[in-house]
Amino acid sequence: MPKISTKGLQMPASPIRKLTPFAEKAKSEGKTVYHLNIGQPDIETPEGMLNAIKSIDFKVWAYTQSEGTVQYRNKLAEYYQHHGYTISPTDILVTDGGSEALTIAISACIDHGEEVIVPEPFYANYNAFTCLSDVVIKPIQSYIETGFALPPISEFERMITPKTKAILICSPNNPTGYLYSKEELIELKELVIKHDLFLICDEAYREFCYDGKEFISPGHLEGLEDHYIMIDTVSKRYSACGARLGAMVTRNKEVFAAALKYAQARLAPPAVAQIAATAAIDTPQAYFDKVINEYTERRNLLVSTLNKIDGVYCPNPGGAFYAIVRLPIDDSDRFCEWILDKFSYENQTVMMAPATGFYSTPGAGRNEVRMAYVINQNDLKKALICLEKALLEYPGRIVSAKSEKASY
Incomplete structure (x- = not known):
């Protein structure tokens, strides 16, 4: 056989x-x-999200734009702006879940055989996403004794080679629950600028921070416009894992243009999920x-x-x-x-x-x-x-x- x-x-x-x-x-x-x-x-799941699905009245279940509907991207940009990001609708690529957002980001930014540094333990499917693109994960270990705090920046710097193209982080973290501090992110910012790397940030759990701790994103820091790529999803924020709707967000126009070609190849993100997610953004605090x-x-x-x-x-x-x-x-x-x-x-x-x-x-x-x-x-x-x-x-x-x- x-x-x-x-x-x-x-x-x-x-x-x-x-x-x-x-x-x-x-x-x-x-x-x-x-x-x-x-x-x-x-x-x-928020009631408004479910009601939006129940109220759908289209006659043809059609493709949407490859980058997502104008209505959803406009609404999503408002959400990001409310949370302190300088993001416009043209910076947003709507995807089939956060998984596709990350797969597209890796493919658009990192060539076969090049490396991405990832603090470990990390979300298990990062191994799968990099395998799909023949990209090499270079793990940098964090430890349970420190609550899985970010390893020292000096350790990151020692791992950088001519093949290193990006650093990938997740905050709040899956699987550890660790929430990166502003000080840690500033150090990462300086490192990626110094070595001209991408900083890919999985922010699927943005809403879930405890004990009065504040969520800080690299997207809140100035100077990372050409380096920072956000991976987002509605799965966890609205308890809507089955919607399979995510987003890749970047102000780097070359990255966005490359990513859009991948999005066009898979045609369009889910239409019904975008209708539901547009309504979900009005979910009360x-x-x-x-x-x-x-x-x-x-x-x-x-x-x-x-x-x-x-x-x-x-x-x-x-x-x-x-x-x-x-x-x-x-x-x-x-x-x-x-x-x-x-x-x-x-x-x-x-x-x-x-x-x-x-x-x-x-x-x-x-x-x-x-x-x-x-x-x-x-x-x-x-x-x-x-x-x-x-x-x-x-x-x-x-x-x-x-x-x-x-x-x-």
Whole structure:
């Protein structure tokens, strides 16, 4: 039979979704599975967004412009301006989700074999997007002990080679929840200007910042007009993951022109999603205030409960709705499969994402998992009880000296 492509073999599997067969098997056996593996919020989509879909009255479901409808881009520009960006409608390329925005940005800016520096752990699909374009990820590791703060700029500078073309960051971060400070972003700004690099910023979680912390974007800093490329999406902001609508935003006209050619090749972004997203921009602040309060309570519950479990450590995320958690286990891939396939507590179990898939450095993240606190607090409590019970039974548990002393 014909062989698949080398690229098909190299394409990484999603650590977020690869355990789905084990979760489905557990459900078929009657188990309740608590999904902490994927960023699918249970928050209701804004009513205005849903009503806009219900009110659609077109006779032909037609293509839109490749860059997105004028109505949506005008409205989206108003949203960005309200949030402190100097953005016009002509700077916005509407895409089929944030994933396409990032894929197009990489393809438009980085040649085959060139490099992009990415702090790790990072969103697992960055590996897939760069694989599609034959771009090389150069990981620079951040550490759980510092809450995954940005590594020193001197470490970035040491990694820059003649092949380096861009730095890619995500703030608030998926998978760590870390929120970059203004001081960190100013240092990055100076670095990319000095070395004439692109700064690609995944800002999917802009709205979700906690403890009174302020979201700062490189797009708020002067002097980055030719360097800064924003990746955005409605998926998380409006709890509308199924809309598959994103945007690539840049004031660099050469980048935009190149990106538009990719957008023209795929014809058009989804028409109905743009109608819904246009209406969503008028969502009142009260909606976001309520959502942020809920996520803050969930985060506090998650972090406080995890850190009471022997051998477990979870730093306090400043934003998004994820946490990387260190567990007393030998192998996170094996553990996440085992807890679905071999374990249950009161006919319940938990689905998590092994953190190995969020690193590019071999061996990193083997005792870490990513958890998404996107389920209600009652279910979250039950999930954490399951996890604690599972850690006591897991054959590959690593027993610390503290645990041994506690057992006497």
